[in-house]
Amino acid sequence: MSPLALTSFTATSAIGRGLDATLASLRAQRSGLAPCRFETVSLDTCVGEVAGIDEVRLPDGLSGFECRNNRLAWLALTQDGFADAVAQRAAHYGSHRMGVFLGTSTSGILETELAYRQRDAQSGALPRGFRYRGAHNTFSLAAFTQRAFELAGPAVVISCACSSSAKVFASASRAIEAGLIDAAVVGGVDTLCLTTLYGFHSLQLVARTPCRPFDAARDGISIGEAAAFALLERPEGPLDSDEVLLLGTGESSDAYHMSAPPPDGRGARAAMLQALEAARLEPRDIGYINFHGTGTPSNDAAEGVAVASVLGKDVPGSSTKGATGHTLGAAGALEAVICALALKAGFLPAGVNTTQVDPELPVNYLRENRSAPVTHVMSNSFGFGGSNCSLILARVG
């Protein structure tokens, strides 16, 4: 594929609002995971909650999109000058040439969960004012974002569980390459809700203590929430050496099981190989890998095998989910932005919480931050339904 530039990007998660706070937390190896106090949830687990979401006010005229997910989206979109960058590019290309490609797994389902507690005792009807289109529907996030920036090009939500917002980079790249659009707002947003907290609990995949990806004693995920966005477009003119490019994407399907990867990680392997091919790179070119690294015994084992088979066992890598939690449909975009920060700042983020790396896993897992210039990085995202996506990002020089 032709390289595309990430001309602006931003992220908000449990480790910070915006890039400066996120980078500071990563440098301090700080985790945002804390015992779950969310809503009425009574589970013995930790979550990566973003503070202050309920205080966020959506722009005037967009109250029809009120829900936790869109409030977090707006909180993130207003950091790091991202909104100004989108407006500037829309003025440059024309609003109908700007696409919106966003990932979410649960959209505004929390509002529906709460509405089901308030059904009419006689008729069973949902409370008045229930917002199907603006909150419940999976497309709500992209519709809200498109309206907030008054964009008029193609808009879509990709909802492939935990690979959703990695796959948006691939779809947006194709739309640019096909000439459908000139630039795209890509990203992902997922917020805490009862469906995922109780759902992962039912599968016995939730850890009690903050998750420990790739640890010998890892015992499950910690759920987090996040919003991350990037502006993707063709590079124009001379680029600064620390600008970030998307060089390759790879997508595959396991065709194996709804909620578990094949032990040999063959689907993950296929996605990584495809991303390398698209980027015209050799495995040795990759200087850091941001693992999907959820912290469940089987996920990390399969990913370790797959990564070792593609990149070898020496490439430094970490999962940043020990810091942010597993942000599900937002994870792909959040971790792409973390990779972009690593490229710009010349440092490899450690995986926090992990104290003893599983000796059975053939990986070079970073338990301490490392200062090192790195030019090419890979980020993995895998999801239920056997959906795999790998991204390769690079700095210009």
Add this chain to the structure above:
Amino acid sequence: MSALTAGIESLGVLGPGLPDWPATARVLSGVARWEPAATVLPPPLSLPSAERRRTGAVVRLSLAVGLEATARAGIDPARLPVVFSSSSGDGQNCHEICEVLASSERQLSPTRFHNSVHNAPAGYWGIATGATAAANSLCAHDASFGAGLLEALCQVVVERTPVLLIAYDTSYPEPMRSVRPIPDAFGVALLLAPAGGTASLAHIELNLTEAAANCMDDPELENLRKLIPAARSLPLLAQLARGAPGCVRIDYLDGARLALTVSTCR
């Protein structure tokens, strides 16, 4: 923009009184009368029995139309990338999860949870067919068919590969049905391939337009088109059923429609 082009190799359709593509084509070309009847979803025999028991209407619908399209083209589905698109996903499953979470127990079934992901049909499709290529699962509310068609065409044009598009919607039970009244299940599959292939049924060229979408002449079919997002495909299907060249506009987003120039190959 330059137009996106592709060949349409084959179709699959399942909807109310529309049991497959040939029957649908007879209705849409005016050869047969439409006899509205509840959509009949076949059991997903392509899945292992343990998986079959876990599937709901969306999986049955999407597998049925996808496999109809690949069987008609004589293509092994294991080789194809797939684009799934649906406005609401599995509404029955979502309703049952919300009911459980509103109860004092909150005991979710693990199967219900993993079936709740929007890409559950893609997961079951892979298990049924062994397809390991990319599978995408999209949502764009009422624009879901159009969004799926755009994604599939971009893949065909950029990756130079055949792509299977499967758009599907099923109805919600109450109380969600009152806020999103989708009357019945409707699914459509289009097998698309790079333009210029000799086996194509038709060739399509897509542009964005602000002009209004075409309606169906038959008021009942028009009702179907308006009420089920996947049935927004009906004007395109009617054009293909007539086997004649022409231009057709289908619904997409509030500010944009898809203009399709259809030329027939045989």
